[in-house]
Amino acid sequence: MKRFTIELPTEGANDILNVSAELKNSLGELTGEGLLHLFVVGSTVALTTMEYESGLVRHDMSDVLQRLIPDDAHYAHEATWNDDNGHSHVRAALIGPEVTVPFSNGRLLTGEYQQIVLMEFDTRPRRRTIICTVII
Amino acid sequence: MKRFTIELPTEGANDILNVSAELKNSLGELTGEGLLHLFVVGSTVALTTMEYESGLVRHDMSDVLQRLIPDDAHYAHEATWNDDNGHSHVRAALIGPEVTVPFSNGRLLTGEYQQIVLMEFDTRPRRRTIICTVII
Amino acid sequence: MKRFTIELPTEGANDILNVSAELKNSLGELTGEGLLHLFVVGSTVALTTMEYESGLVRHDMSDVLQRLIPDDAHYAHEATWNDDNGHSHVRAALIGPEVTVPFSNGRLLTGEYQQIVLMEFDTRPRRRTIICTVII
Numbered sequence: 001m002k003r004f005t006i007e008l009p010t011e012g013a014n015d016i017l018n019v020s021a022e023l024k025n026s027l028g029e030l031t032g033e034g035l036l037h038l039f040v041v042g043s044t045v046a047l048t049t050m051e052y053e054s055g056l057v058r059h060d061m062s063d064v065l066q067r068l069i070p071d072d073a074h075y076a077h078e079a080t081w082n083d084d085n086g087h088s089h090v091r092a093a094l095i096g097p098e099v100t101v102p103f104s105n106g107r108l109l110t111g112e113y114q115q116i117v118l119m120e121f122d123t124r125p126r127r128r129t130i131i132c133t134v135i136i
Numbered sequence: 137m138k139r140f141t142i143e144l145p146t147e148g149a150n151d152i153l154n155v156s157a158e159l160k161n162s163l164g165e166l167t168g169e170g171l172l173h174l175f176v177v178g179s180t181v182a183l184t185t186m187e188y189e190s191g192l193v194r195h196d197m198s199d200v201l202q203r204l205i206p207d208d209a210h211y212a213h214e215a216t217w218n219d220d221n222g223h224s225h226v227r228a229a230l231i232g233p234e235v236t237v238p239f240s241n242g243r244l245l246t247g248e249y250q251q252i253v254l255m256e257f258d259t260r261p262r263r264r265t266i267i268c269t270v271i272i
Numbered sequence: 273m274k275r276f277t278i279e280l281p282t283e284g285a286n287d288i289l290n291v292s293a294e295l296k297n298s299l300g301e302l303t304g305e306g307l308l309h310l311f312v313v314g315s316t317v318a319l320t321t322m323e324y325e326s327g328l329v330r331h332d333m334s335d336v337l338q339r340l341i342p343d344d345a346h347y348a349h350e351a352t353w354n355d356d357n358g359h360s361h362v363r364a365a366l367i368g369p370e371v372t373v374p375f376s377n378g379r380l381l382t383g384e385y386q387q388i389v390l391m392e393f394d395t396r397p398r399r400r401t402i403i404c405t406v407i408i
Contacts, residue, residue: 001272003169003238033275035309035405037171039238043187043250050365051315055348056358063348064341064362069200076191076199086192090200093186097250098236100370102275102311102403109403114315114369131238131245133171135271135407136273137408139305139374173307175374179323179386205336212327212335222328226336229322233386234372267374267381269307271407 002134009127010045010120013071014062018052019116019130020108026132030106034136039098041129044088044122046095052115061119065091071123088121095119138270145263146181146256149207150198154188155252155266156244162268166242170272175234177265180224180258182231188251197255201227207259224257231255274406281399282317282392285343286334290324291388291402292380298404302378306408311370313401316360316394318367324387333391337363343395360393367391 006022019038027036040047050056075086099116102109110116118128142158155174163172176183186192211222235252238245246252254264278294291310299308312319322328347358371388374381382388390400 001169001171003240033273033405035273035407037236037238039236039245041245041250042247043185048365049315049369051349051361053349053352055350055352056361056365059348060358060362061365068204068340076195077187077189078191080189080191086196089187089192090196093184093192093197093253094231095366096232096235096368097185099368100236100309100311100372102309102405104275109311109313111314114313117365133169133238135171137305137307139376173372173374175372175381177381177383177386179321179383204340212331213323213325214327216325216327222332225323225328226332229320229328229333229389230367232368232371233321236372269305269374271307 004132006130006132007127008118010125012120012122012124015120016057016061017118019118027103027108028106030103030134032136033104034134035100036103037098037100037133038116039131040118041131044085044092045128046092046097046119047099048095048117049099049110049114050117051113052117085123088123091121140268142266142268143263144254146261148256148261149259151256152193152197153254155254163239163244164242166239166270168272169240170270171236172239173234173236173269174252175267176254177267180221180228181264182228182233182255183235184231185235185246185250185252187249188253221259224259227257276404278402278404279399280390282397284392284394284396287392288329288333289390291390299375299380300378302375302406304408305376306406307372308375309370309372309405310388311403312390313403316357316364317400318364318369318391319371320367320389321371321382321386322389323385324389357395360395363393
């Protein structure tokens with residue numbers, strides 16, 4: 001087992017970052033078959049996989065989430081804490097904070113267009129930490 | 137690898153339980169870096185992470201889910217089985233039954249406010265089993 | 273660690289396949305406690321667990337997803353690529369491509385009615401690959 005972390009600055013509100021690109025150097029030295037587990041710290045951010053294409057990344061994902069879990073609806077969380085990110089918490093909990101991806105000889109076995117992405121749901125820029133664990 | 141189970145009674149319908157609190161004793165003895173995998177048995181219950189705060193736990197999460205996947209809509213599942221938990225199955229399948237969290241020297245590496253939670257979606261109280269697997 | 277793959281043909285649009293049935297032979301020979309990680313390759317397909325019952329599989333899941341993330345809404349992805357599967361990408365990213373399930377002596381520790389399922393969201397039949405990794 002090997003542990004390392006990645007730090008990523010985000011721009012807030014629906015910023016979606018391609019994490020696969022960040023991982024290439026870290027995985028390059030690994031031989032054989034294994035699993036890479038990624039866990040993002042925080043309760044207003046999520047990890048998943050998707051095609052990293054401008055239409056999806058800049059429009060479709062945020063349009064759907066805004067329709068389903070609007071940023072301007074009433075959230076009890078906001079009344080209690082006098083903040084504005086109730087929707088961020090709900091979105092993050094539904095998508096989840098972690099993903100595990102198989103690799104082989106230093107190469108992630110994702111699809112040709114399937115990238116590991118971090119989805120920032122908080123309303124302000126954040127510095128995010130992804131805890132990476134290699135299982136071999 | 138180490139395997140243990142946690143048993144939790146729930147109150148039914150949108151009861152959200154903080155599992156992190158339950159895990160403290162079980163993890164306290166572990167040294168070094170590792171992963172903790174949690175899997176909840178059943179198809180009307182889910183695991184994820186979120187801030188365990190009253191506004192989110194008692195209001196926002198259930199309000200959003202009731203709007204998106206209402207308990208009183210028509211579900212073919214209910215017509216077939218003459219029960220009332222079609223929405224419970226759909227909610228559980230979309231959120232998922234498992235989560236993996238990194239730990240270090242007996243401490244989960246979740247965020248300060250990020251707790252592991254069990255979401256009960258069935259319409260009646262249940263006794264739930266979480267199968268915990270430690271990978272070191 | 274042991275690695276194998278499963279190939280599954282799908283019928284497109286909301287086809288839900290029971291993967292647990294496919295796995296029985298592969299797991300039968302394993303002794304002791306372990307975890308099985310499943311990752312489906314592609315960005316318009318997902319893995320989760322659910323009761324494999326006709327009402328849920330043929331009606332409820334697709335009805336809910338069609339209401340939440342309609343196949344006939346506007347997606348920027350489709351305008352760019354002149355295709356018709358923007359909703360497929362969004363659905364897959366929200367549910368996720370992977371699931372980890374504990375096993376004991378060759379038997380998955382899922383609930384009596386809880387099956388591992390592949391959800392096809394693309395609009396045409398596909399041949400899907402699930403990369404399976406056994407951790408013992």
